[in-house]
Amino acid sequence: MDWPTVIYSEEIVREGFGIADPKIPLSARVELIEALSATGLKRISLGAFVSPRYVPQMACFKELLRSFRPTPGVSYLTFAHTPKARSIAAEFSPPLTLEDEWCSLAIDICDVHQRRNVNRSIEQAMQAWPEAVEDARSRGITQARVAIYSAWGSNFLGKFSRDYRLSMLARQIDLLQAAGLQVAEIGLHDSQSFCLPHEMEQDLRAIKRQWPAVKQFHLHMHDARGMALPSLYAALRTLEPSDTLLIDGTLGGLGGGQYCGNGIASGMVATEDLLHMLEGMGIPTGVDLDKLIECVWMVERMLGVPAFGHVAKAGPRPGPGQTYDPNLPAVESLQGARHFKLGPAAYEGEAYSPWKAPITGPWFHVPQGQTSKP
Known part of the structure; x- marks a missing residue:
């Protein structure tokens, strides 16, 4: 499949x-x-220029930008959501990468979450769109992107209909096209973890029917209910080889939103799980999964919480020359499971071997009916 x-x-x-x-x-x-930066990742978001009063975690953002050593070929990004933020970002470029500027419109289609998150109603947010469009036109910008947050539903208002989703996209697209801007990207953000795989598939098909010229899609999937990875798989199955899919995720699936009611439990799709899946599907990522797992473990130590992802716990599927020893002792703990990377030291002092003799036999190397290893 392409x-x-x-x-x-x-x-x-x-x-x-x-x-x-x-x-x-x-x-x-x-x-x-x-x-x-040493894993092969090409895009890393570093933070945002926001008030430390509301997001104290970003209080050291400017100092952070002055402190790290950029790696050539890696784009370091920021969420520049206001003219002031864009102006500050320009002062820190490099190390920040300022990508080609688009006219960006977005709306949280849950009015409760919209108010809790940015202290503005849906109506107030939409009233700012014409000014944003005119500002973009005055600066010669010709391309635009649109997005909806809480796209599939809300912990406060319940499930949203496809008609509602498409209508909120259409409000943005119609305004931009009337101003002569080309809409080249549509974003769907599952801020409150409501998406299911079949809905992703049906929605993307409906979007492509209604706006066939759009070839780039941006998916930002939170994972409070475990549906981020299967929903992204559904998107990959639905989109065409001529399409581009931009996916956001986090190491270990750690992250979340303060205002959706799930906190850190909302998480995101886990980077290591997604990239492991992509590689297995024949979609090259250019990322060293072994180094990435080390980064997941680093984050766990920094935050003092276990990651939500799976591949950093159990390891990737063993390839040729990496399969487990058939006489591996019984392994029970998460620490012991890290033998895939740490070797016997991971389970030292906790594992046991119930086998009286080594496991051998005629089917030891190749499963019955299979003439060679896959």
């Missing part, structure tokens, strides 16, 4: 630390960014 082009953006420093202990030392943040 897949869409996948672009991955690592969000742990912004999304994950945005809800973590604000006392995480600057030196630890720098260490993590530099370790992430």
Whole structure:
């Protein structure tokens, strides 16, 4: 099967630390960014220029930008959501990467979450759109992106209909097209973890029917109910080879939103799980999964909480030359399971071997009916 082009953006420093202990030392943040930069990841979001009164975790953001060593070929991004933030970002470029500027419109279609998150109603947010469009036109910007947050539903208002989703996209797209801007990207953000895989599939098909010229899609999937990865798989199955899919996620699936009611439990799709799946599907990522797992363990030590992802706990599927010893002792704990990377030292003192003799036999190497290893 031919897949869409996948672009991955690592969000742990912004999304994950945005809800973590604000006392995480600057030196630890720098260490993590530099370790992430060595994994092969090409896009790393570092934070946002926001008030420390509301997001104290970002109080050291400017100092952070002055402290780490950028790696050539890696884009370091920020969430520049206001003209003031864009102006400050320009002062810190480099190390920040200022990508081609778009006219960006977005709306949280849950009015409760919209108010809790940015202290403005849906109506108030939409009233600012014409000014944003005119500002973009005055600066010669011709491309635009649109997005809806809480796209599939709300912990406060319940499930949303497809008609409602499409109508809130249409409000933005109609305004932009009337102003002569080309809408090139549509974003769907599952801020409150309501998406199910079949809804993702049906929605993308409906969007592509209604706006066939749009070829880039941005998915930001929270994971409070475990549906982020299967929903992203549904998106990959639905989109065409000519499409581009931009996916956000975090190491270990750590992250969340302060205002959705789930806190850190809302998480995100886990970077290591998603990239492991993509590689297995034949979609190259260019990322060293072994180094990435080390970064997950680093984040666990920094935050003092276990990651939500799976691959950093049990390891990737063993490839040729990496399969487990058939006489491996019984392993029970999460620490013991890390033998995939740490070797016998991981389970030293806790494992036991109930086998009186080594496991051998005619089916030891190749399963019955299979003439060679896959």
